[in-house]
Amino acid sequence: MEDRKKLLETFENAYPDRDYVIEHTAPEFTSVCPKTGQPDFATMILEYIPDQLCVELKAYKIYLTSFRNDGIFYESVTNMILDDLVAVLQPRYMRITAEFNVRGGISSVIEVEHHKEESIN
Amino acid sequence: MEDRKKLLETFENAYPDRDYVIEHTAPEFTSVCPKTGQPDFATMILEYIPDQLCVELKAYKIYLTSFRNDGIFYESVTNMILDDLVAVLQPRYMRITAEFNVRGGISSVIEVEHHKEESIN
Amino acid sequence: MEDRKKLLETFENAYPDRDYVIEHTAPEFTSVCPKTGQPDFATMILEYIPDQLCVELKAYKIYLTSFRNDGIFYESVTNMILDDLVAVLQPRYMRITAEFNVRGGISSVIEVEHHKEESIN
């Protein structure tokens, strides 16, 4: 698990003097429910204001795919992705919105934010 | 009626140091109109910022299903669900939006909010 | 169960010399899964060409509502509603299309037809 962060490659932000927003929407996220062993599906939306680094898109895709056969809860996976990206990119602002498909007649959304001043370990 | 709250199971919030939003949308809520005895139907949207506890999704579904054959008004059921969830979860913020189907050519929405500082008994 | 058919009231078709189509769409059908005990939800679409009789709309609604707490499979309930309506109305043509909500990530549709020449007991 602690190795997953290494999948995230970065490139230098060429416009660090300007605050601007990058958004990547990945509708093909899938992991496994730790209780039932059945697959879960979500659209994972990443929005951030870069500081010195941007996430490389293909590496980000491989990072998301690495959750494919892991058993993990909705709330945990969303917070964990935020923590990994914040640790690697040190962005000025970041938000993850995870929209999970219907389970038991109920659909769920988890939305987590990070602001620069908040410390991350 | 006073037993219904016991249906709500919880699990510990693993990220209590961060404010984040959990949203569960249940389009299959149904109860009974106390005046006509005919069934009512609604989409029940729960949004909250957890403090120490999150609601377990399957238990929440069973809790909602428990209203299936109860006669209860739109305004009452929406406020009652908020009160039950606030009492059990003690969230930092919570909102229930209940979107009821057309009756007599009119559709209705009830929207109720709770903020931590407001006291709930 | 054998009494349910009696809920269906009829009125005389005032235009029996002309073939025409009547369609009633009921998006609030609900019954109970006989395996899990959890509620099922469907949109029930009735299309028919009346012969001498039409189904009274309010009685039809009460008939559909009578399934609310019955445990019954998708395929059975759709065929049973067709059989009941055909027995009472003796229509020239009838089709029931039942569109069931997502269960286990899968939504289902059952479509059953009746033509006059086919005998119903």
Added chain:
Amino acid sequence: MEDRKKLLETFENAYPDRDYVIEHTAPEFTSVCPKTGQPDFATMILEYIPDQLCVELKAYKIYLTSFRNDGIFYESVTNMILDDLVAVLQPRYMRITAEFNVRGGISSVIEVEHHKEESIN
């Protein structure tokens, strides 16, 4: 009631040598339910292949508006409008599709057709 047909004005079809289709969609049809006294609402769709006569659009609108305060059932009003238009226009083909709003959680459509060979009195 027998006077209503007189509201329908016509103009000569300038292209009688060619079969072509005219469609008028009127989403603002309203009449009154003869049982409850409450208003009903429908979208009234008229499609026809003219022979020697076309219906004048403004007169057709006034004709539809004349049902505003009449108590009349779904099936009757749809067949009656077809009969009136067929009697006045003598079209090669005509279809009325009446899409009624939700009542008691159920929406209804009535679809009636006329072909030239069928005699209308």
Added chain:
Amino acid sequence: MEDRKKLLETFENAYPDRDYVIEHTAPEFTSVCPKTGQPDFATMILEYIPDQLCVELKAYKIYLTSFRNDGIFYESVTNMILDDLVAVLQPRYMRITAEFNVRGGISSVIEVEHHKEESIN
């Protein structure tokens, strides 16, 4: 006209200690244009924060239906409905949004608000 307000029945707000929003959307409002005598159609959206009283839904429907054959302008009917509801309910906040169908190629919306501090006679 001054009697119309009497059609509005109320019931006691069971949750007066909490500000919450009730919304009723009525897509079947119709009145008559005082200039042309032709019917007008609108979707009438009522949103309010109740104080001690809520409007009874069936009575509200009958109240709206009472405009069916009255000749009245868009701006007037919207303001008049707000005044009647404010006088009867004394709400903490109320908004009426009336969305009128296309006339002469133009559709219109009238939006009127009331806040408690504003005096109504």
Added chain:
Amino acid sequence: MEDRKKLLETFENAYPDRDYVIEHTAPEFTSVCPKTGQPDFATMILEYIPDQLCVELKAYKIYLTSFRNDGIFYESVTNMILDDLVAVLQPRYMRITAEFNVRGGISSVIEVEHHKEESIN
């Protein structure tokens, strides 16, 4: 009026050995109502199977624009456009579908077809 046809330029069909369909959808057609003097608006859909000639797109646009200030009825303009295009292109098949905007609460569609065997003068 008889000059309008001259606006239609053509180019040679490079694939005359194969039946294939060309469709041009023009949502910005406008002419004038001969009774009221007010502008009418339509989406004009042309579908055809070319024989030896195709219509040049820019010329077709100018042809449609030439109706801008002419007073002409729905049924006439649709048939006239078909006649002009058939006379110039001699297609194997052609259909014009004219979808007119709402007037007096009613929208209209006129659909006219031409098959090769039918003679056009």
Added chain:
Amino acid sequence: MEDRKKLLETFENAYPDRDYVIEHTAPEFTSVCPKTGQPDFATMILEYIPDQLCVELKAYKIYLTSFRNDGIFYESVTNMILDDLVAVLQPRYMRITAEFNVRGGISSVIEVEHHKEESIN
């Protein structure tokens, strides 16, 4: 051109003690491009808070129609309509949003606002 303003008729605002919003959406606006001579098409949205006067809807339609054969740029026609309406109505607030159809693969929106304190000549 300076006469166009005279087309705008008004009626007295019956509710001047209350700020409320009137919105008229006209999807059939058309003028002519001064460079190419080809017609332009737009949806013209007018929103305003009336002071003592409201614009009469039919006169407003005729006013908009008066641009039909005028050559005028997007930015100019939107500002000009605002200036004319402000001069005639003296509203508390007004906004014009003009949504122009695709030209050269690009669609355009011009949005212009007026607040009472801003002086108009």
Added chain:
Amino acid sequence: MEDRKKLLETFENAYPDRDYVIEHTAPEFTSVCPKTGQPDFATMILEYIPDQLCVELKAYKIYLTSFRNDGIFYESVTNMILDDLVAVLQPRYMRITAEFNVRGGISSVIEVEHHKEESIN
């Protein structure tokens, strides 16, 4: 691979005297591209007319999930699912429509049908 078919459980068709259609839509199908090793995603639509047997819905879901980590081409997986279901259910008619997500800017659909008279080994 040859064991996968054993995952498909069946139940007896209670209405074998009537031809009717069962449709199951599974938007969460995923397998792996055998060339790139990257996951593929599809909506898998099953339509069939049962003979003596119907497929049990939960077992069908587990069957579909069994492809999750298999490397297999679009055309192969669609035909293979048809063959497995036909072998187990012996239906009167069956169709599989597999709608695959965008890859390289292109989305794909594979549609395979089986009719009873066609022999399957």
Added chain:
Amino acid sequence: MEDRKKLLETFENAYPDRDYVIEHTAPEFTSVCPKTGQPDFATMILEYIPDQLCVELKAYKIYLTSFRNDGIFYESVTNMILDDLVAVLQPRYMRITAEFNVRGGISSVIEVEHHKEESIN
């Protein structure tokens, strides 16, 4: 130009005993208008029933991309793509539907079909 066909790679159809449909939708097709030099854009939809060969998806994408800077008319490019694919795949059936974006206020669709019995050189 005559080399373009070589870009199309194939793989063997593993299910040649069964007629089935393969559909590839490419919304990012672009070429250049030979008259104006400006780019054209289309969604290119390929449907076919394979005989012994299927088109490899990545090679098909590169084939479509090869038109990027070519000046070519709508009708020609659509027929040419059909001819190339038919020559390489020898399918039992094939259809190309090319949906071109708005130009001069008009959008266009070209639809071309091939059946096995028709000879292609």
Added chain:
Amino acid sequence: MEDRKKLLETFENAYPDRDYVIEHTAPEFTSVCPKTGQPDFATMILEYIPDQLCVELKAYKIYLTSFRNDGIFYESVTNMILDDLVAVLQPRYMRITAEFNVRGGISSVIEVEHHKEESIN
């Protein structure tokens, strides 16, 4: 590259005393991925409040088309277009929103803003 800015032609803002918004949406932007050599596609949305100058629409289109065969990253092209337009127009406010099509199952949006006080070289 430094010449591209010269493609941007301007015209004088005729209403410099009023802040208003101009928006141009170009859904046909395409450039080339510098890593893979494959084309990228985006909808490019420009919003600005002009000062003394407006961008001429046809010149802006030609400017956007000039990127057609350039290899450039998402983040770079969006910032570069903002810089070019700000340098030429000196607007009071400007925002570019670039919505890129799906690549590797992920769609991306880049949003960049400029306010007058920020210095641009």
